Amino acid sequence: MANKNYYEILGVDKSASDDEIKSAYRRMAKKYHPDINKEAGAAEKFKDVNEAYEVLSDKTKRSNYDKYGDPNGGFFGGNSGGAGFGGFSQNGFSSSGFGGFDFDDIFNMFGGGFGGGSTTRSSSAVRGEDLQVQINLTFKEAVLGCKKDITITRQEQCSSCNGTGAKGGTEYTTCSTCKGTGIATYTENTLFGRMVRQGVCKDCNGTGKSIKVKCSECGGAGIKKVNKVISINIPAGIDNHQVITVRGSGNAGRRGGANGDLHIIVNIKDHKLLERDGYDLKIKIYVPFYTLIRGGEIDVPLADGYTTLKIPELTQSNTVFKIKGKGIKNLNGNVYGDLLVTIVAESPKTLSREDKKILDTLINSIPESSFARYKSYLKDLDSVK
Ligand SMILES: [Zn+2]
Numbered sequence: 001m002a003n004k005n006y007y008e009i010l011g012v013d014k015s016a017s018d019d020e021i022k023s024a025y026r027r028m029a030k031k032y033h034p035d036i037n038k039e040a041g042a043a044e045k046f047k048d049v050n051e052a053y054e055v056l057s058d059k060t061k062r063s064n065y066d067k068y069g070d071p072n073g074g075f076f077g078g079n080s081g082g083a084g085f086g087g088f089s090q091n092g093f094s095s096s097g098f099g100g101f102d103f104d105d106i107f108n109m110f111g112g113g114f115g116g117g118s119t120t121r122s123s124s125a126v127r128g129e130d131l132q133v134q135i136n137l138t139f140k141e142a143v144l145g146c147k148k149d150i151t152i153t154r155q156e157q158c159s160s161c162n163g164t165g166a167k168g169g170t171e172y173t174t175c176s177t178c179k180g181t182g183i184a185t186y187t188e189n190t191l192f193g194r195m196v197r198q199g200v201c202k203d204c205n206g207t208g209k210s211i212k213v214k215c216s217e218c219g220g221a222g223i224k225k226v227n228k229v230i231s232i233n234i235p236a237g238i239d240n241h242q243v244i245t246v247r248g249s250g251n252a253g254r255r256g257g258a259n260g261d262l263h264i265i266v267n268i269k270d271h272k273l274l275e276r277d278g279y280d281l282k283i284k285i286y287v288p289f290y291t292l293i294r295g296g297e298i299d300v301p302l303a304d305g306y307t308t309l310k311i312p313e314l315t316q317s318n319t320v321f322k323i324k325g326k327g328i329k330n331l332n333g334n335v336y337g338d339l340l341v342t343i344v345a346e347s348p349k350t351l352s353r354e355d356k357k358i359l360d361t362l363i364n365s366i367p368e369s370s371f372a373r374y375k376s377y378l379k380d381l382d383s384v385k
């Protein structure tokens, strides 16, 4: 998705309130409505205005857009500098476009006084609401990826009436007010004077159907709340607080409207020893000071299992060993980060008299000149004294 500046499109500040955004949208939509503005490019601008409003009027999308420059949670792009992972989409639903836009608003605004003839059934369609759930993952599950079943409560189309709200899906007649179109004509006093407005039929709520006998399953609503288990593929490398969006898995749309989306917010439990830094893993390990001097081997944890690190003789404290490719998988490709191991010398807490004697022998046998950095420090110290 191109990085459009939605605030600029609507001509508002980044700090604009919901009301300011709404009124800016109305102003701009009026300006570029293709029925009013016949200039070249107006239709394109009208589309941009709608797209901007769709994002900025939605709390989640606006916050995603502010944070990541992508309303669909370029959550994955967020960490990797926006490397074109525009929203994670399962079930093969498209991640862009503004199919969810509720065109009711435009109809209400223009009261059908312009253009006319645009009375389509779809104007009464309502998109289902987006749903949000949290999911807890262990560090390992997040790094390696996993499959999770989550239970959500959502509105689905009632199956016993096929969403009609009428018993058996057949106990209805055509609405006499709108003759089945779902659109009725109302006269209203508006900003533009007295206007004839075409809108969703109030008698049938835009269904075009008059229910004779209500469906007992949904009480005539055509939708009902159900608990649903959804299997989610968690991609390897997902980071804390990232969001997986499953398109169309939110609440069911009404009257032919699209389903809402399901947003899954990921919470990852900290690892006891490993720390994540982008796609790298980090660990700081204290080893006995003599391991650094004499060399040795230590076990280092991985996200899954462990590996053995060889510490060469005469290693300095705070040396960082890079274990290549043992970090986290990049969400955008088959590339792995590294595991960075910092080795630090630990001195003993106590020494026996015997230990001290042995150490003294050692100290006396190693000339001070063996410590190049210390020697250089002493020289510099002399010069500043
Ligand atoms: Zn029903």
Ligand SMILES: [Zn+2]
Pocket: 175, 176, 177, 178, 179, 180, 181, 182, 183, 201, 202, 203, 204, 205, 206, 207, 208, 209
């Ligand atoms: Zn009707």
